[in-house]
Amino acid sequence: MKLYGDEFRPKSFYRGLIGWGYGRASDCIACGQCEGVCPQHLPIIDLLKDAAEKLDT
Ligand code: SF4
Numbered sequence: 001m002k003l004y005g006d007e008f009r010p011k012s013f014y015r016g017l018i019g020w021g022y023g024r025a026s027d028c029i030a031c032g033q034c035e036g037v038c039p040q041h042l043p044i045i046d047l048l049k050d051a052a053e054k055l056d057t
Pocket residue numbers: 027028029030031032033034035044045048
């Protein structure tokens with residue numbers, strides 16, 4: 001994953017969040033509970049799948 005042409009910082013930030021106890025994108029079990037209540041109607045499951053492919057590798 002590149003953000004503004006930078007590959008290192010997004011992955012470093014992500015690993016930092018995991019170090020703080022946040023779950024990995026790949027931890028999502030696609031239960032769908034969040035999508036029904038998201039006020040922005042985000043496709044959270046698909047977004048997390050995409051993030052997992054790019055960041056959990
Ligand atoms: S679908 Fe939403 S609530 Fe369910 S595990 Fe994934 S992120 Fe969590």
